[in-house]
Every structure is written in C-alpha cells, then in structure tokens.
Amino acid sequence: xxxxxxxxxxxxxxxxxxxxxxxxxxxxxxxxxxxxxxxxxxxxxxxxxxxxxxxxxxxxxxxxxxxxxxxxxxxxxxxxxxxxxxxxxxxxxxxxxxxxxxxxxxxxxxxxxxxxxxxxxxxxxxxx
Numbered sequence: 777x778x779x780x781x782x783x784x785x786x787x788x789x790x791x792x793x794x795x796x797x798x799x800x801x802x803x804x805x806x807x808x809x810x811x812x813x814x815x816x817x818x819x820x821x822x823x824x825x826x827x828x829x830x831x832x833x834x835x836x837x838x839x840x841x842x843x844x845x846x847x848x849x850x851x852x853x854x855x856x857x858x859x860x861x862x863x864x865x866x867x868x869x870x871x872x873x874x875x876x877x878x879x880x881x882x883x884x885x886x887x888x889x890x891x892x893x894x895x896x897x898x899x900x901x902x903x904x
Contacts, residue, residue, distance in 0.1 A: 807901035814897040
C-alpha cells in the first residue's frame with residue numbers, strides 16, 4: 777500500500793511540474809548524489825549515512841560513468857527517450873549497460889531520477 781501511494785505521489789509530482797528543464801545539453805556534466813528514498817521499506821539514504829561519495833557523469837556522445845568513493849561502478853552508454861507513466865510521456869534516460877531505465881527531471885541545479893519500477897529508490901543529485 778505504501779509503495780503504491782509513493783508511486784502515485786511521484787507520478788502526480790512529475791505531471792504537475794511546469795518549470796522542469798529536459799534539454800539533453802542540461803543533462804551533460806557531473807552530478808553529486810545527495811539523497812535516495814524509497815524501496816520496500818520506504819528508507820531514506822544519504823551519503824553520510826551510507827559512507828558513499830557518488831557522482832553520476834554524463835558525457836557528450838551519450839556516455840556515462842557512475843563513480844562511488846573514487847571507483848567507477850558503472851560505465852556505459854545512454855540514450856534519451858520518452859517513457860510513459862500515468863498515461864503521460866516523460867523524458868527518460870536508458871542506460872544500455874544494465875537496462876537501467878529512469879525518468880529524469882532537472883530543476884535549477886537538481887537532477888531527479890525516478891526509476892521505471894515499483895520498489896526502487898528515487899535519486900536526487902545536484903550539479904557539481
């Protein structure tokens with residue numbers, strides 16, 4: 777029940793945001809992880825709690841790196857696309873290396889990643 781409510785809340789939030797930037801050039805660059813929330817237990821994770829310094833870097837020519845504590849943990853290609861949620865198409869990133877598909881929104885210098893699954897974590901990054 778909680779996970780369905782969280783999913784509906786996130787879907788409503790995504791549908792109601794009017795100042796979201798989704799230009800692909802806005803996605804390029806380095807993003808620092810500041811928080812994740814969700815999962816079956818509805819947890820909130822932070823770099824301080826987890827002891828993890830994590831960056832997500834989007835390069836030109838559709839390459840990305842995920843770096844945790846100075847070590848590359850994911851390296852691959854991505855593509856920008858639209859996926860459907862709650863009957864609406866939203867901008868999404870498809871990570872080819874592990875089929876990691878997620879909706880994305882950029883507001884000011886904050887990147888919101890909303891995975892296309894029910895019990896996943898929602899990630900928040902800030903531009904470095």
